[in-house]
Amino acid sequence: MNRQCLVKWEVSADTREEAICELLDEFSFRETTRELLRIALETREVAQPTIVHEGIAMPHCRSILVDDFMIVLGRSEQGIPWPDDEVNLIILFISPVKATGPAEHLELIKHLVKVLRSGGAEKALAAKTPEEIAKILKFDYKKAASDE
Amino acid sequence: MNRELEKLISLHDLDVMISDLVNKDISKQEKKLGLSPDVALSQLQKMREELVATIDRRHREMYDRLAKHYGNAVVPVVNRRCSGCFTKLPTAMMSSSSGKDVVTTCPTCGRFIYQCD
Numbered sequence: 001m002n003r004q005c006l007v008k009w010e011v012s013a014d015t016r017e018e019a020i021c022e023l024l025d026e027f028s029f030r031e032t033t034r035e036l037l038r039i040a041l042e043t044r045e046v047a048q049p050t051i052v053h054e055g056i057a058m059p060h061c062r063s064i065l066v067d068d069f070m071i072v073l074g075r076s077e078q079g080i081p082w083p084d085d086e087v088n089l090i091i092l093f094i095s096p097v098k099a100t101g102p103a104e105h106l107e108l109i110k111h112l113v114k115v116l117r118s119g120g121a122e123k124a125l126a127a128k129t130p131e132e133i134a135k136i137l138k139f140d141y142k143k144a145a146s147d148e
Numbered sequence: 149m150n151r152e153l154e155k156l157i158s159l160h161d162l163d164v165m166i167s168d169l170v171n172k173d174i175s176k177q178e179k180k181l182g183l184s185p186d187v188a189l190s191q192l193q194k195m196r197e198e199l200v201a202t203i204d205r206r207h208r209e210m211y212d213r214l215a216k217h218y219g220n221a222v223v224p225v226v227n228r229r230c231s232g233c234f235t236k237l238p239t240a241m242m243s244s245s246s247g248k249d250v251v252t253t254c255p256t257c258g259r260f261i262y263q264c265d
């Protein structure tokens with residue numbers, strides 16, 4: 001799938017809320033946008049935690065605040081309470097709201113179902129580098145501006 | 149940004165999440181990921197009711213009317229244009245002093261419009 005993703009290799013957050021903030025900070029959103037996206041992602045998590053595999057959470061939403069897909073992967077060796085299960089990998093994405101939005105959002109979820117359910121989940125959890133984890137999940141790895 | 153406008157954006161985001169979970173194809177895939185879209189849906193609907201109760205009645209009614217008519221009641225301003233109807237907005241509307249404390253609507257289509265920060 002030719003979608004770009006950022007990777008935060010060592011997420012230092014101790015809680016789900018902090019982890020979502022830390023991952024959103026990988027993008028250069030303006031303050032209000034970041035805050036509203038945080039609210040949207042947390043709302044979805046409060047409605048139901050998005051644990052998609054043992055050790056993997058997938059916080060996601062669609063929002064009018066982005067005009068393209070925003071995907072960031074976060075790794076935590078120590079694990080983050082989510083809040084009842086511990087996760088070591090976070091796949092966070094925000095899909096745009098536009099005419100083709102639902103179809104593209106569906107396509108991305110389908111992609112993740114396919115990859116994660118065909119051994120990708122275990123491989124992604126065992127990945128040793130940001131490049132490797134992006135490759136396993138079949139995204140194009142993009143270095144964050146802060147990494148360059 | 150105006151607090152009321154922030155609530156309207158959150159309401160719009162919630163409505164999008166709800167419509168996605170109602171979407172059979174999306175909920176089917178979410179189930180394959182081990183999620184329970186039905187549980188999430190009923191929770192989000194409750195949260196929507198709670199949020200709506202905090203929004204000014206006039207704005208709430210406008211939101212419902214616009215959402216019903218256009219499918220989206222809140223849109224961003226992109227390159228000084230309302231991204232709902234693409235009308236170029238008057239410069240005065242774009243000044244930093246206005247728009248901060250009021251809920252702004254597009255003079256042409258009436259949608260709520262926002263500029264980020």
Ligand SMILES: [Zn+2]
Nearest residue numbers: 230233254257
């Ligand atoms: Zn308009």
